[in-house]
Amino acid sequence: MIAALEVTPAWYLVLGALLFSIGAFGLLVRRNPLVMFMCVELMLNAVTLTFVTFSRMLQDTGGQSTVVFVLVVAAAEVVVGLAIIVALLRRRPHATADDAALLEG
Amino acid sequence: MLDLVWLIPALPLAGFLVLMALGRRLGEPRAGWIATALCGGSFVATVIVWAGLLGESEEQRSFVQTLFSWIPVGDLQVDIGFLVDPLSITMALFVTGVGALIHLYAIGYMHADRDFTKFFVYLNLFVFSMLMLVLGSNMLVTFIGWEGVGACSYFLISFWFTDEANASAGKKAFVTNRIGDWGFLLAIFLAFASLGTIDYDGVNAGVGALPAVTASAIGLLLFVGAVGKSAQIPLYIWLPDAMAGPTPVSALIHAATMVTGGVYLMTRVNPILAAGYGWVPDVIAWVGVLTALVAATIAVAQNDIKKVLAYSTVSQLGYMFLAVGVGAYVAAVFHMVTHAFFKALLFLGAGSVIHGMHDEQDMRRMGGLRRYMPITCVTFIVGWLCISGVPPFSGFFSKDEILLYAWGSGGTQGKALWAIGLVTALLTAFYMSRQVFLVFFGEPRWKDDHALVGADGSLPAGVTDEDAETSGGAARGEEAATATDATSAAAAHAADDHLEPHESPWQMTLPLVVLAVLAATAELLNLPFNPNLHVLQHWLEPVVGANEAHIDVTTGTKVALGVIATIAAAGGIFGAWLVYLRHRLRAIEPAVLAHAWYYDESVTRFVGGPGTRGFAAVAWFDAHVIDGAVNGVATLVRTSGRGLRTVQTGFVRSYALGISAGVVVVLGYFLTRLYF
Numbered sequence: 001m002i003a004a005l006e007v008t009p010a011w012y013l014v015l016g017a018l019l020f021s022i023g024a025f026g027l028l029v030r031r032n033p034l035v036m037f038m039c040v041e042l043m044l045n046a047v048t049l050t051f052v053t054f055s056r057m058l059q060d061t062g063g064q065s066t067v068v069f070v071l072v073v074a075a076a077e078v079v080v081g082l083a084i085i086v087a088l089l090r091r092r093p094h095a096t097a098d099d100a101a102l103l104e105g
Numbered sequence: 106m107l108d109l110v111w112l113i114p115a116l117p118l119a120g121f122l123v124l125m126a127l128g129r130r131l132g133e134p135r136a137g138w139i140a141t142a143l144c145g146g147s148f149v150a151t152v153i154v155w156a157g158l159l160g161e162s163e164e165q166r167s168f169v170q171t172l173f174s175w176i177p178v179g180d181l182q183v184d185i186g187f188l189v190d191p192l193s194i195t196m197a198l199f200v201t202g203v204g205a206l207i208h209l210y211a212i213g214y215m216h217a218d219r220d221f222t223k224f225f226v227y228l229n230l231f232v233f234s235m236l237m238l239v240l241g242s243n244m245l246v247t248f249i250g251w252e253g254v255g256a257c258s259y260f261l262i263s264f265w266f267t268d269e270a271n272a273s274a275g276k277k278a279f280v281t282n283r284i285g286d287w288g289f290l291l292a293i294f295l296a297f298a299s300l301g302t303i304d305y306d307g308v309n310a311g312v313g314a315l316p317a318v319t320a321s322a323i324g325l326l327l328f329v330g331a332v333g334k335s336a337q338i339p340l341y342i343w344l345p346d347a348m349a350g351p352t353p354v355s356a357l358i359h360a361a362t363m364v365t366g367g368v369y370l371m372t373r374v375n376p377i378l379a380a381g382y383g384w385v386p387d388v389i390a391w392v393g394v395l396t397a398l399v400a401a402t403i404a405v406a407q408n409d410i411k412k413v414l415a416y417s418t419v420s421q422l423g424y425m426f427l428a429v430g431v432g433a434y435v436a437a438v439f440h441m442v443t444h445a446f447f448k449a450l451l452f453l454g455a456g457s458v459i460h461g462m463h464d465e466q467d468m469r470r471m472g473g474l475r476r477y478m479p480i481t482c483v484t485f486i487v488g489w490l491c492i493s494g495v496p497p498f499s500g501f502f503s504k505d506e507i508l509l510y511a512w513g514s515g516g517t518q519g520k521a522l523w524a525i526g527l528v529t530a531l532l533t534a535f536y537m538s539r540q541v542f543l544v545f546f547g548e549p550r551w552k553d554d555h556a557l558v559g560a561d562g563s564l565p566a567g568v569t570d571e572d573a574e575t576s577g578g579a580a581r582g583e584e585a586a587t588a589t590d591a592t593s594a595a596a597a598h599a600a601d602d603h604l605e606p607h608e609s610p611w612q613m614t615l616p617l618v619v620l621a622v623l624a625a626t627a628e629l630l631n632l633p634f635n636p637n638l639h640v641l642q643h644w645l646e647p648v649v650g651a652n653e654a655h656i657d658v659t660t661g662t663k664v665a666l667g668v669i670a671t672i673a674a675a676g677g678i679f680g681a682w683l684v685y686l687r688h689r690l691r692a693i694e695p696a697v698l699a700h701a702w703y704y705d706e707s708v709t710r711f712v713g714g715p716g717t718r719g720f721a722a723v724a725w726f727d728a729h730v731i732d733g734a735v736n737g738v739a740t741l742v743r744t745s746g747r748g749l750r751t752v753q754t755g756f757v758r759s760y761a762l763g764i765s766a767g768v769v770v771v772l773g774y775f776l777t778r779l780y781f
Contacts, residue, residue: 027761036757101755 012053019046031096033085040081044074106157107168110187112150113197114236116143120229128222137212140225144208144232148201155194166191166647169242169306176245180301186242188305192648195438195641196239196369199445203361204232206616210453211353213612214460224264224351231257235362239369244293244303247370251289251334254363255282261358262350274349281343285333285367292326295319309376321381327374328389331367337426338396341419342705348411352456355411360418360452361445368425368441372434372649379652387518390430390511394525397423399702401532405539406698409466410455413540416701417492418448420529424507427526431519432654433510435631435642440503442641443627447491447500450620454485457613458544461606462551468540473549477606480614482545484621489541491624493534494674496667499627504530505670506633512666513656523666527673534677542685551606633663 023042030036048067055063088095120143128136158166171186187193208228215224234253241247255278263275297303299319300311312320331337336344347359358364371378371389378386397420404416421444428437459466461478475482491500508530511522608614632638683689697703752763 024761024765028758028765031758097757100757104753104755 009053009057012049016046016050016053019043019049031098033088033095033097033100036097037081037085041074041078044070106153106160107189108170109150109157110154110168110170110189110240111172113147113154113201114187114233114240116147116150117229117232117236119143121226121233124222124226124229128226131222133216133221134212136222136225137208137215140229141205141208141212143229144201145205147232147236148198148205151194151197151201154189155198158189158191158194163647167306171242181297183243183245183303185246187240187246188242189240190648191644191646192369192372192438193239195442195645196365197236199442200232200235200239200362203445203449203620204235204357206619207353207357207361207449207453210356210456210613210616211351213610214353214456215351216610220264224261227257227260227264228353228357231261231358231363235366238366242304242306244289244296244305244308247373248286248289248293251330251366252286254358254366255279255286255334258282258347258358258363261354262347264350264354268349271349274343274346278343278347281340282333284340285330288326288329288333289370292323292330295323295326299323305373309374312377312380315380317380317382320377321385324374324377324381324385325388327370327377328385328392331370331426332392333367334370335364335367335422335426336396336419337367337392337423338399341396341400342708344419345412345415345701348409348415352411352452352459355415356449356452356456359415360448364418364422365425365441365445368422368429368437371426371429372437375434375649375652378429386430386432388430390427390514390522393423393426393428393430394511394522394529395423396420397427397529398525398532401529401536403698403701404536405532406694407536408468408699410458410468410471410540410544411452411466413468413536414448414451414455417451417533417537418444420533421448421492424504424526424529427511427522428507431507431510431514431522432652433507434649434653435639435645436503436506436510438645438649439631439641440507442630443491443499443503443624446620446624446627447488450484450488450617450624451492453613453617453620454481454488457481457609457617458485458606460609460613465551468543470551471544471549472547472551473545474606475545478545478608480608480617484614484617485545486541487621487625489537493537493678494530494670495534495678496671497628499624501670501674502628502631502633505667506631508670509658509663509666510654510656512662513658514654527670530670531673531677534674535681538678538681539685542681546686 020043023039023046026039026042027036030039048070051063051067051070055061055067088100092099120140123143124131124136124140131139158168161168168189169186170189171184173185174182175185176183208225211224211228215221218224231254234250234257236250238247238250238254241250259275259279262278263272266272266275293303296308299315300308302308302311312323333340344359344364348355350359378389400416400420400423404413404420407413407416421440425437425440425444428434428440457478458471458474458481461474461481462471465471487498491498494501494504496502508523508526511526512519514522629640631641680690684692700706754760
């Protein structure tokens with residue numbers, strides 16, 4: 001039964017969309033900075049998955065090479081983001097994202 | 106030899122820079138000698154270039170030396186270049202020649218002045234600017250010189266700036282000249298827009314193909330510039346006030362060189378005037394002749410020795426514009442040269458008198474100076490005979506040539522121009538004789554401290570009736586009441602021998618003598634009797650020949666006109682002799698003339714009244730409409746910014762929500778685009 005199911009690219013697209021939605025939803029409803037950060041990463045990876053899928057579907061390596069770039073940027077982004085979050089939580093161990101609202105207009 | 110032309114302006118520029126850097130250390134009189142030497146060197150360079158030009162054949166006498174490309178922007182190519190042709194070299198010769206003499210004179214005149222070196226810094230800068238004006242190969246280089254001489258004029262008029270009157274005289278000259286500069290600038294713009302070039306060669310060659318209306322506009326705008334610089338109606342008011350400057354300045358800038366810049370410009374662009382409508386030259390002629398007449402009437406009633414000469418300069422410049430207007434360009438340049446000699450001579454003579462009289466400028470306090478200042482007196486008399494138009498002195502020939510061309514321009518208009526010019530000539534002879542008689546002849550009046558009104562209540566012998574009139578009858582009574590005091594005061598002054606007039610040092614008298622010789626012999630440039638004697642005319646032929654008016658007047662008429670002009674000059678001199686030496690006639694010096702037809706007052710009233718209100722309205726418009734628009738934009742930005750700021754809550758999740766909502770909207774938009 002399971003073996004009969006053929007895995008089509010559409011599955012991957014649906015998975016990417018699901019992951020993206022979960023990430024976006026989590027970003028909106030959670031207040032813990034670390035969790036929010038993980039949600040962002042989830043969205044990012046959902047998009048890279050979609051890139052790879054389309055690359056495969058269209059037989060175009062452009063999508064895959066974009067993914068390499070995204071991974072590099074994501075690595076850098078993680079360094080900066082985690083550093084900020086660690087610094088924040090060191091000063092105020094139970095801080096939420098809403099507490100860091102000093103930059104309001 | 107023509108390649109040396111760059112030296113002509115470079116030497117005064119070098120003098121300017123050296124004196125700027127080292128002037129204070131050099132001090133008096135070395136700074137003056139350096140300035141004089143460099144100006145003289147410039148004269149020598151001019152002579153060399155002139156000799157080179159003489160060596161060329163007549164058609165080849167136009168040479169452009171381009172130093173470097175100054176503004177290469179698209180179609181606009183402006184070079185710093187010098188145009189050497191008979192006209193510019195004629196100008197350069199007398200600018201540097203008379204300039205060097207006046208530099209020498211100034212060493213004596215400015216002796217012991219606190220700012221001795223600064224004076225020569227300005228003077229050299231002026232000569233440099235004037236040479237740029239004259240030699241520039243395009244309108245923009247001329248304009249640099251034009252502005253440069255204007256700035257130097259401003260510096261030098263208000264040279265003794267601690268006196269409020271001098272400072273405001275400088276400002277007046279500057280502001281009035283700006284109006285003219287406006288016209289000149291617009292003319293340059295228009296020439297470039299319509300011809301694509303501002304080189305004199307290009308403009309003069311191409312202007313013939315322009316529509317008459319464009320050529321007229323360029324010509325008239327240049328004329329506006331000339332009116333400002335050369336002090337014609339209605340912008341002449343700055344020149345009489347410019348006499349606030351030291352006398353060498355009056356002689357150099359406000360008589361011999363700068364003020365003739367306008368005439369030079371009009372002569373330089375004569376093809377533009379020829380390409381325009383026929384009434385454009387008529388406008389120039391009428392402005393010129395009316396200026397000549399009005400200024401001459403004012404000069405009749407002035408008591409300041411320099412004011413008389415200032416109005417006389419305005420009047421003589423009017424003659425030159427009359428000449429330009431009737432197409433007598435050669436006569437204009439001829440009169441410009443002779444005027445440069447005799448008016449510089451007269452001004453320097455007046456300066457010598459002022460120097461000798463210890464800064465006294467009122468002619469009513471002079472008299473009998475011929476015994477004390479013989480050289481000044483003799484040279485001044487030469488200048489007087491020249492300007493009065495007494496044959497065979499230079500002024501007679503140059504002025505008569507202009508009147509002849511005015512007559513020959515034909516029709517009632519020509520006769521009218523001639524008649525007004527003749528009346529002006531009579532007035533010129535009259536007021537100049539008045540000056541000579543009041544200053545050098547008659548009884549000495551300076552010893553008496555109350556020369557204007559006799560100490561004992563009666564008029565002293567040398568004082569004429571009109572003097573008492575102007576100082577007022579009321580004052581006479583007062584003076585009589587304090588007669589004893591006044592007498593003792595006068596006696597004290599008479600004993601005080603520093604008041605005794607004295608002849609000036611050789612640095613001042615030498616230029617006087619040289620200029621007197623030049624003024625007396627300048628007519629040799631262009632004697633009328635025989636075509637071979639028209640030296641100046643042949644010389645200027647390549648520049649103005651094509652547009653020079655050709656008059657058809659018989660020899661008999663010429664002689665008759667000359668005789669009439671001589672009679673007018675003699676009449677003017679005789680009249681002045683009757684009035685001011687013999688006291689046979691009462692002097693006619695109405696207040697309206699002494700106040701220069703109240704023109705200055707009218708301008709002041711107008712600017713003070715409606716003018717100020719008009720400008721207040723402009724200021725209001727600026728403050729409320731222009732600034733209002735600017736401030737309105739700023740306020741709009743600020744309020745909308747304040748409103749938008751509230752969106753920036755600082756909550757990361759609300760930003761995320763905003764982004765998500767945006768994504769949904771964009772997605773929705775594209776999906777609807779896709780399916781509907």
